[in-house]
Amino acid sequence: MDDHPSPRSAWRVHEGALRGLxxxxxxxxxxxxxxxxxxxxxxxxxxxxxxxxxxxxxxxxxxxxxxxxxxxxxxxxxxxxxxxxxxxxxxxxxxxxxxxxxxxxxxxxxxxxxxxxxxxxxxxxxxxxxxxxxxxxxxxxxxxxxxxxxxxxxxxxxxxxxxxxxxxxxxxxxxxxxxxxxxxxxxxxxxxxxxxxxxxxxxxxxxxxxxxxxxxxxxxLSYVAAGYFATDEIPRRYGSAHPTIAPYQALPTSDGYVMVAVGNDGLWRTFTQVTGLGELAEDPRYVTNPDRVRHREDLIGLLGKHFVTEPTSHWTQVLGEAGIPVAPINDVRQALEHPQVQxxxxxxxxxxxxxxxxxxxxxxxxxxxxxxxxxxxxxxxxxxxxxxxxxxxxxxxxxxxxxxxxxxx
CATH class of the missing domain: 3.40.50.10540 (Crotonobetainyl-coa:carnitine coa-transferase; domain 1)
Known part of the structure:
Protein backbone atom coordinates (compact mmCIF):
# COMPACT_ATOMS: atom_id res chain seq x y z
CA MET A 1 0.00 0.00 0.00
CA ASP A 2 2.94 2.31 0.46
CA ASP A 3 3.53 2.43 -3.30
CA HIS A 4 0.82 5.06 -3.68
CA PRO A 5 0.50 7.23 -0.59
CA SER A 6 -2.42 9.59 -0.92
CA PRO A 7 -1.33 13.08 -2.01
CA ARG A 8 -4.42 14.56 -0.38
CA SER A 9 -4.83 15.13 3.31
CA ALA A 10 -8.56 14.50 3.02
CA TRP A 11 -11.19 14.03 0.36
CA ARG A 12 -13.03 17.31 0.00
CA VAL A 13 -16.82 17.29 0.03
CA HIS A 14 -18.20 19.40 -2.81
CA GLU A 15 -21.08 21.77 -2.10
CA GLY A 16 -22.66 20.85 -5.41
CA ALA A 17 -26.19 20.11 -6.52
CA LEU A 18 -25.59 16.37 -6.05
CA ARG A 19 -23.83 16.58 -2.69
CA GLY A 20 -24.52 13.46 -0.64
CA LEU A 21 -25.21 11.28 -3.68
CA LEU A 221 -30.40 10.85 -36.31
CA SER A 222 -33.27 13.18 -35.31
CA TYR A 223 -34.19 15.43 -38.25
CA VAL A 224 -32.29 13.23 -40.70
CA ALA A 225 -34.50 10.29 -39.77
CA ALA A 226 -37.54 12.56 -39.96
CA GLY A 227 -36.59 13.51 -43.51
CA TYR A 228 -36.35 9.85 -44.43
CA PHE A 229 -39.75 9.13 -42.86
CA ALA A 230 -41.24 11.99 -44.86
CA THR A 231 -39.79 11.07 -48.27
CA ASP A 232 -38.51 7.48 -48.15
CA GLU A 233 -35.31 8.84 -49.68
CA ILE A 234 -32.08 7.54 -48.11
CA PRO A 235 -30.08 10.49 -46.69
CA ARG A 236 -26.58 11.03 -48.05
CA ARG A 237 -23.37 12.79 -47.09
CA TYR A 238 -23.07 16.56 -47.47
CA GLY A 239 -19.67 17.24 -45.93
CA SER A 240 -19.91 20.46 -43.93
CA ALA A 241 -23.16 21.43 -45.69
CA HIS A 242 -26.74 21.22 -44.41
CA PRO A 243 -29.09 18.96 -46.39
CA THR A 244 -31.98 21.46 -46.44
CA ILE A 245 -30.36 24.93 -46.13
CA ALA A 246 -27.98 26.74 -48.50
CA PRO A 247 -25.51 28.29 -48.19
CA TYR A 248 -24.83 26.60 -44.86
CA GLN A 249 -21.33 25.14 -45.02
CA ALA A 250 -17.59 25.75 -45.03
CA LEU A 251 -16.19 27.97 -47.76
CA PRO A 252 -12.48 28.22 -48.64
CA THR A 253 -10.67 31.49 -48.05
CA SER A 254 -7.20 32.58 -49.10
CA ASP A 255 -5.73 31.24 -45.83
CA GLY A 256 -8.20 28.70 -44.47
CA TYR A 257 -11.92 28.10 -44.21
CA VAL A 258 -14.91 29.98 -42.89
CA MET A 259 -18.24 28.47 -41.85
CA VAL A 260 -21.35 30.40 -42.88
CA ALA A 261 -24.95 29.69 -41.87
CA VAL A 262 -27.40 31.62 -44.03
CA GLY A 263 -30.54 30.29 -42.44
CA ASN A 264 -33.29 32.30 -44.15
CA ASP A 265 -34.00 34.46 -47.18
CA GLY A 266 -33.52 37.74 -45.31
CA LEU A 267 -30.04 36.69 -44.26
CA TRP A 268 -29.37 35.65 -47.84
CA ARG A 269 -30.13 39.11 -49.18
CA THR A 270 -27.87 40.69 -46.55
CA PHE A 271 -25.18 38.11 -47.28
CA THR A 272 -25.12 38.95 -50.98
CA GLN A 273 -24.95 42.70 -50.30
CA VAL A 274 -22.06 42.66 -47.83
CA THR A 275 -20.00 40.18 -49.84
CA GLY A 276 -20.28 42.17 -53.07
CA LEU A 277 -22.49 39.56 -54.73
CA GLY A 278 -25.71 41.57 -54.87
CA GLU A 279 -26.59 40.28 -58.33
CA LEU A 280 -27.15 36.80 -56.87
CA ALA A 281 -30.04 38.06 -54.75
CA GLU A 282 -32.12 38.60 -57.89
CA ASP A 283 -30.99 35.47 -59.69
CA PRO A 284 -34.12 33.25 -59.95
CA ARG A 285 -32.00 30.18 -59.15
CA TYR A 286 -31.22 31.57 -55.69
CA VAL A 287 -34.13 33.76 -54.55
CA THR A 288 -35.57 31.35 -51.97
CA ASN A 289 -33.95 28.67 -49.85
CA PRO A 290 -35.61 25.81 -51.80
CA ASP A 291 -34.21 27.41 -54.97
CA ARG A 292 -30.74 27.58 -53.46
CA VAL A 293 -30.90 24.00 -52.27
CA ARG A 294 -31.91 22.80 -55.74
CA HIS A 295 -29.04 24.73 -57.32
CA ARG A 296 -26.58 24.18 -54.48
CA GLU A 297 -23.70 22.95 -56.62
CA ASP A 298 -23.66 26.02 -58.89
CA LEU A 299 -24.13 28.40 -55.96
CA ILE A 300 -21.31 26.96 -53.86
CA GLY A 301 -19.03 27.00 -56.89
CA LEU A 302 -19.65 30.74 -57.32
CA LEU A 303 -19.20 31.48 -53.62
CA GLY A 304 -16.01 29.42 -53.41
CA LYS A 305 -14.36 31.36 -56.23
CA HIS A 306 -15.31 34.65 -54.55
CA PHE A 307 -14.39 33.79 -50.95
CA VAL A 308 -10.94 32.47 -51.84
CA THR A 309 -9.89 35.99 -52.83
CA GLU A 310 -9.80 37.21 -49.19
CA PRO A 311 -8.49 35.82 -45.89
CA THR A 312 -10.64 34.27 -43.19
CA SER A 313 -10.34 37.34 -40.95
CA HIS A 314 -11.85 39.54 -43.67
CA TRP A 315 -14.94 37.39 -44.13
CA THR A 316 -15.53 36.84 -40.41
CA GLN A 317 -15.41 40.60 -39.82
CA VAL A 318 -17.58 41.58 -42.81
CA LEU A 319 -20.21 38.92 -42.22
CA GLY A 320 -20.15 39.19 -38.45
CA GLU A 321 -20.73 42.95 -38.51
CA ALA A 322 -23.72 42.36 -40.80
CA GLY A 323 -25.27 39.83 -38.43
CA ILE A 324 -24.58 36.79 -40.58
CA PRO A 325 -23.73 33.68 -38.50
CA VAL A 326 -20.08 33.03 -39.30
CA ALA A 327 -16.99 31.52 -37.72
CA PRO A 328 -13.48 30.53 -38.71
CA ILE A 329 -12.87 26.79 -38.66
CA ASN A 330 -10.51 26.69 -35.72
CA ASP A 331 -8.05 24.00 -34.88
CA VAL A 332 -8.24 22.61 -31.33
CA ARG A 333 -5.66 25.05 -29.95
CA GLN A 334 -7.51 28.03 -31.39
CA ALA A 335 -10.81 26.70 -30.03
CA LEU A 336 -9.50 26.20 -26.49
CA GLU A 337 -7.87 29.64 -26.50
CA HIS A 338 -10.91 31.44 -27.93
CA PRO A 339 -11.95 34.41 -25.74
CA GLN A 340 -15.52 33.14 -25.38
CA VAL A 341 -14.29 29.73 -24.26
CA GLN A 342 -11.96 31.42 -21.79
Missing part, protein backbone atom coordinates in the same frame (compact mmCIF):
# COMPACT_ATOMS: atom_id res chain seq x y z
CA UNK A 22 -23.18 8.07 -3.51
CA UNK A 23 -22.18 6.60 -6.86
CA UNK A 24 -20.41 3.29 -7.38
CA UNK A 25 -18.69 3.37 -10.76
CA UNK A 26 -17.98 -0.11 -12.13
CA UNK A 27 -17.46 1.22 -15.65
CA UNK A 28 -14.36 1.73 -17.75
CA UNK A 29 -13.14 3.26 -21.03
CA UNK A 30 -15.40 6.21 -21.97
CA UNK A 31 -19.21 5.96 -21.90
CA UNK A 32 -19.57 5.08 -18.21
CA UNK A 33 -16.68 7.21 -16.95
CA UNK A 34 -18.02 10.22 -18.87
CA UNK A 35 -21.43 9.74 -17.24
CA UNK A 36 -19.98 9.44 -13.75
CA UNK A 37 -17.71 12.45 -14.28
CA UNK A 38 -20.79 14.53 -15.11
CA UNK A 39 -22.28 13.42 -11.77
CA UNK A 40 -18.99 13.96 -9.91
CA UNK A 41 -18.59 17.48 -11.30
CA UNK A 42 -22.02 18.25 -9.85
CA UNK A 43 -20.99 17.07 -6.39
CA UNK A 44 -21.65 13.32 -6.26
CA UNK A 45 -19.17 11.12 -4.38
CA UNK A 46 -18.01 8.70 -7.07
CA UNK A 47 -16.00 5.60 -6.17
CA UNK A 48 -14.34 4.17 -9.28
CA UNK A 49 -13.64 0.44 -9.01
CA UNK A 50 -10.58 -0.67 -10.98
CA UNK A 51 -8.53 -3.79 -11.58
CA UNK A 52 -5.45 -3.49 -9.30
CA UNK A 53 -2.70 -4.31 -11.80
CA UNK A 54 -3.60 -2.19 -14.84
CA UNK A 55 -6.67 -0.23 -13.80
CA UNK A 56 -9.03 1.26 -16.33
CA UNK A 57 -7.90 0.33 -19.85
CA UNK A 58 -7.53 3.99 -20.79
CA UNK A 59 -4.72 4.52 -18.28
CA UNK A 60 -2.54 2.90 -20.97
CA UNK A 61 -4.22 4.42 -24.04
CA UNK A 62 -1.28 6.60 -25.01
CA UNK A 63 0.77 8.37 -25.99
CA UNK A 64 0.48 11.03 -24.85
CA UNK A 65 1.06 10.20 -21.19
CA UNK A 66 1.07 12.60 -18.25
CA UNK A 67 2.75 10.94 -15.33
CA UNK A 68 2.01 7.21 -15.31
CA UNK A 69 -1.35 7.56 -17.03
CA UNK A 70 -2.51 8.49 -20.51
CA UNK A 71 -4.12 11.86 -21.08
CA UNK A 72 -7.17 9.92 -22.33
CA UNK A 73 -7.77 8.61 -18.80
CA UNK A 74 -7.34 12.10 -17.34
CA UNK A 75 -10.05 13.45 -19.63
CA UNK A 76 -12.99 11.64 -17.99
CA UNK A 77 -11.99 10.62 -14.47
CA UNK A 78 -11.53 13.76 -12.36
CA UNK A 79 -13.39 14.25 -9.08
CA UNK A 80 -13.46 10.48 -8.40
CA UNK A 81 -11.92 8.14 -5.84
CA UNK A 82 -10.04 5.09 -7.11
CA UNK A 83 -10.63 1.73 -5.42
CA UNK A 84 -8.28 -0.85 -6.97
CA UNK A 85 -9.42 -4.35 -5.99
CA UNK A 86 -9.47 -7.84 -7.51
CA UNK A 87 -13.12 -8.87 -7.75
CA UNK A 88 -12.04 -12.52 -7.95
CA UNK A 89 -11.24 -12.28 -4.25
CA UNK A 90 -14.38 -13.27 -2.28
CA UNK A 91 -13.58 -10.92 0.58
CA UNK A 92 -13.08 -7.95 -1.75
CA UNK A 93 -16.12 -8.79 -3.88
CA UNK A 94 -18.16 -8.82 -0.68
CA UNK A 95 -16.91 -5.32 0.16
CA UNK A 96 -17.79 -4.01 -3.30
CA UNK A 97 -21.21 -5.64 -3.05
CA UNK A 98 -21.64 -3.82 0.24
CA UNK A 99 -20.74 -0.53 -1.42
CA UNK A 100 -23.32 -1.26 -4.12
CA UNK A 101 -25.96 -1.97 -1.50
CA UNK A 102 -25.20 1.37 0.17
CA UNK A 103 -25.04 3.38 -3.05
CA UNK A 104 -27.68 5.66 -4.51
CA UNK A 105 -26.41 4.95 -8.03
CA UNK A 106 -24.45 2.11 -9.62
CA UNK A 107 -23.07 2.53 -13.14
CA UNK A 108 -21.61 -0.32 -15.21
CA UNK A 109 -20.79 -0.82 -18.88
CA UNK A 110 -19.92 -4.50 -19.02
CA UNK A 111 -21.26 -6.71 -21.77
CA UNK A 112 -24.77 -7.83 -20.67
CA UNK A 113 -24.50 -10.78 -18.28
CA UNK A 114 -21.04 -9.94 -16.95
CA UNK A 115 -22.20 -7.95 -13.93
CA UNK A 116 -24.54 -10.79 -13.00
CA UNK A 117 -21.69 -13.32 -13.16
CA UNK A 118 -19.63 -11.07 -10.89
CA UNK A 119 -22.43 -10.95 -8.35
CA UNK A 120 -23.01 -7.26 -9.04
CA UNK A 121 -26.05 -7.40 -11.32
CA UNK A 122 -29.19 -5.32 -10.90
CA UNK A 123 -31.38 -8.15 -9.56
CA UNK A 124 -28.98 -8.99 -6.74
CA UNK A 125 -28.16 -5.41 -5.77
CA UNK A 126 -31.75 -4.14 -5.94
CA UNK A 127 -32.95 -7.04 -3.77
CA UNK A 128 -30.84 -5.61 -0.93
CA UNK A 129 -31.08 -1.97 -2.03
CA UNK A 130 -34.54 -1.38 -3.57
CA UNK A 131 -33.90 2.33 -3.89
CA UNK A 132 -30.81 1.91 -6.06
CA UNK A 133 -30.69 3.53 -9.48
CA UNK A 134 -28.70 1.03 -11.49
CA UNK A 135 -27.43 2.19 -14.88
CA UNK A 136 -26.24 -0.28 -17.49
CA UNK A 137 -24.54 0.98 -20.64
CA UNK A 138 -23.84 -1.48 -23.44
CA UNK A 139 -23.37 -1.64 -27.17
CA UNK A 140 -26.88 -2.82 -27.96
CA UNK A 141 -28.88 -2.73 -24.72
CA UNK A 142 -30.11 -5.38 -22.29
CA UNK A 143 -32.69 -6.80 -24.73
CA UNK A 144 -32.79 -7.82 -28.38
CA UNK A 145 -30.89 -10.31 -30.55
CA UNK A 146 -27.60 -8.36 -30.40
CA UNK A 147 -27.64 -7.84 -26.62
CA UNK A 148 -24.61 -10.04 -25.93
CA UNK A 149 -22.51 -8.69 -28.79
CA UNK A 150 -19.50 -6.52 -27.87
CA UNK A 151 -20.14 -2.81 -28.18
CA UNK A 152 -17.67 -0.33 -29.66
CA UNK A 153 -18.13 3.31 -30.52
CA UNK A 154 -17.11 2.97 -34.18
CA UNK A 155 -19.36 -0.07 -34.66
CA UNK A 156 -22.36 1.81 -33.26
CA UNK A 157 -21.62 4.78 -35.53
CA UNK A 158 -21.46 2.43 -38.52
CA UNK A 159 -24.52 0.31 -37.71
CA UNK A 160 -26.69 3.32 -36.84
CA UNK A 161 -26.27 4.91 -40.26
CA UNK A 162 -24.45 7.86 -38.72
CA UNK A 163 -21.28 7.25 -40.73
CA UNK A 164 -23.29 7.08 -43.95
CA UNK A 165 -24.22 10.77 -43.51
CA UNK A 166 -20.79 11.91 -42.30
CA UNK A 167 -18.04 12.85 -44.76
CA UNK A 168 -17.75 14.65 -48.04
CA UNK A 169 -20.33 14.19 -50.77
CA UNK A 170 -19.13 11.39 -53.00
CA UNK A 171 -16.36 10.51 -50.54
CA UNK A 172 -15.85 7.72 -48.04
CA UNK A 173 -18.02 7.40 -44.91
CA UNK A 174 -16.33 9.04 -41.92
CA UNK A 175 -16.38 8.49 -38.19
CA UNK A 176 -16.82 11.46 -35.85
CA UNK A 177 -13.64 13.20 -34.72
CA UNK A 178 -14.52 12.13 -31.17
CA UNK A 179 -16.16 8.93 -29.89
CA UNK A 180 -19.66 10.29 -30.40
CA UNK A 181 -21.53 7.06 -29.66
CA UNK A 182 -19.73 6.60 -26.33
CA UNK A 183 -20.14 10.22 -25.30
CA UNK A 184 -23.81 10.32 -26.32
CA UNK A 185 -24.51 7.16 -24.32
CA UNK A 186 -22.79 8.69 -21.29
CA UNK A 187 -24.90 11.85 -21.57
CA UNK A 188 -28.14 9.91 -22.02
CA UNK A 189 -27.25 7.75 -19.02
CA UNK A 190 -26.67 10.79 -16.83
CA UNK A 191 -30.10 12.10 -17.86
CA UNK A 192 -31.64 8.70 -17.15
CA UNK A 193 -29.98 8.50 -13.73
CA UNK A 194 -31.22 11.94 -12.69
CA UNK A 195 -34.72 11.12 -13.96
CA UNK A 196 -34.76 7.87 -11.97
CA UNK A 197 -33.55 9.70 -8.85
CA UNK A 198 -36.42 12.18 -9.22
CA UNK A 199 -38.84 9.25 -9.45
CA UNK A 200 -37.26 7.75 -6.33
CA UNK A 201 -37.85 11.00 -4.46
CA UNK A 202 -41.58 10.56 -5.06
CA UNK A 203 -41.90 6.80 -4.64
CA UNK A 204 -38.85 5.50 -2.78
CA UNK A 205 -38.25 3.02 -5.59
CA UNK A 206 -35.14 2.74 -7.68
CA UNK A 207 -35.00 1.23 -11.16
CA UNK A 208 -32.79 0.01 -13.98
CA UNK A 209 -31.53 2.57 -16.51
CA UNK A 210 -30.75 0.73 -19.77
CA UNK A 211 -28.84 2.78 -22.38
CA UNK A 212 -27.10 1.50 -25.49
CA UNK A 213 -24.58 3.07 -27.83
CA UNK A 214 -26.71 2.07 -30.83
CA UNK A 215 -29.92 3.55 -29.40
CA UNK A 216 -28.14 6.81 -28.69
CA UNK A 217 -26.95 7.10 -32.27
CA UNK A 218 -30.39 6.27 -33.63
CA UNK A 219 -31.81 9.04 -31.40
CA UNK A 220 -29.18 11.45 -32.75
CA UNK A 343 -14.71 33.73 -20.52
CA UNK A 344 -16.93 30.72 -19.86
CA UNK A 345 -14.05 29.11 -17.91
CA UNK A 346 -14.26 26.00 -20.07
CA UNK A 347 -10.55 25.29 -19.57
CA UNK A 348 -9.55 24.89 -15.92
CA UNK A 349 -6.52 23.63 -14.07
CA UNK A 350 -6.18 21.18 -11.22
CA UNK A 351 -3.08 19.91 -9.41
CA UNK A 352 -2.23 16.26 -10.01
CA UNK A 353 0.04 14.41 -7.58
CA UNK A 354 2.38 13.16 -10.35
CA UNK A 355 1.94 15.74 -13.09
CA UNK A 356 1.49 18.98 -11.21
CA UNK A 357 -0.80 21.49 -12.98
CA UNK A 358 -3.18 19.55 -15.23
CA UNK A 359 -5.52 21.32 -17.65
CA UNK A 360 -9.04 20.00 -18.03
CA UNK A 361 -12.04 20.77 -20.20
CA UNK A 362 -14.61 21.89 -17.64
CA UNK A 363 -18.28 21.04 -17.26
CA UNK A 364 -20.59 22.91 -19.64
CA UNK A 365 -23.38 22.85 -17.03
CA UNK A 366 -23.57 26.31 -15.47
CA UNK A 367 -25.74 26.33 -12.34
CA UNK A 368 -26.13 29.70 -10.63
CA UNK A 369 -26.38 28.39 -7.07
CA UNK A 370 -24.46 25.10 -7.07
CA UNK A 371 -22.00 25.25 -9.96
CA UNK A 372 -20.16 22.21 -11.27
CA UNK A 373 -16.50 22.24 -10.31
CA UNK A 374 -13.17 20.80 -11.43
CA UNK A 375 -11.91 20.29 -7.89
CA UNK A 376 -9.92 17.03 -7.72
CA UNK A 377 -7.42 15.60 -10.19
CA UNK A 378 -8.00 12.21 -11.79
CA UNK A 379 -6.81 9.66 -9.21
CA UNK A 380 -3.70 7.57 -9.51
CA UNK A 381 -4.52 3.87 -9.51
CA UNK A 382 -5.67 2.75 -6.06
CA UNK A 383 -5.18 6.17 -4.53
CA UNK A 384 -8.14 5.76 -2.17
CA UNK A 385 -8.20 1.98 -1.71
CA UNK A 386 -7.02 1.97 1.90
CA UNK A 387 -9.37 4.77 2.95
CA UNK A 388 -12.43 3.16 1.36
CA UNK A 389 -11.74 -0.36 2.59
CA UNK A 390 -10.96 1.04 6.01
CA UNK A 391 -14.46 2.48 6.21
CA UNK A 392 -15.74 -1.02 5.40
CA UNK A 393 -14.05 -2.51 8.47
CA UNK A 394 -10.75 -3.75 7.08
CA UNK A 395 -7.76 -3.53 9.40
CA UNK A 396 -4.26 -2.32 8.54
CA UNK A 397 -3.03 -5.92 8.78
CA UNK A 398 -5.67 -7.14 6.32
CA UNK A 399 -4.83 -4.33 3.92
CA UNK A 400 -1.11 -5.15 4.04
CA UNK A 401 -1.78 -8.83 3.36
CA UNK A 402 -4.07 -8.03 0.42
CA UNK A 403 -1.56 -5.58 -0.99
CA UNK A 404 1.25 -8.14 -0.69
CA UNK A 405 -0.85 -10.69 -2.56
CA UNK A 406 -1.62 -8.19 -5.38
CA UNK A 407 -5.36 -8.27 -4.67
CA UNK A 408 -5.45 -4.55 -3.97
CA UNK A 409 -3.41 -1.53 -4.80
Missing amino acids: KVLDLSRILSGPFCTMVLADLGADVIKVEEPRRGDDTRMWGPPFQGQDASYFHSVNRNKRSLAVDLKSPVLLERVQRLACEADVVVENFRPGTAERLGLGYARISASNPGVVYASISGYGQTGPYRRSPGYDAIAQALSGMMSITGESGGDPVRFGVAGADLAAGMFTAIGVLSALHHRERTGQGQLVDVSLLDGQIAW AREMVQEVVHSEVGPLRQVASPIKLSGTPAQVREAPPVLGEHTADILGTLGMTEQQLRELADSGAIR
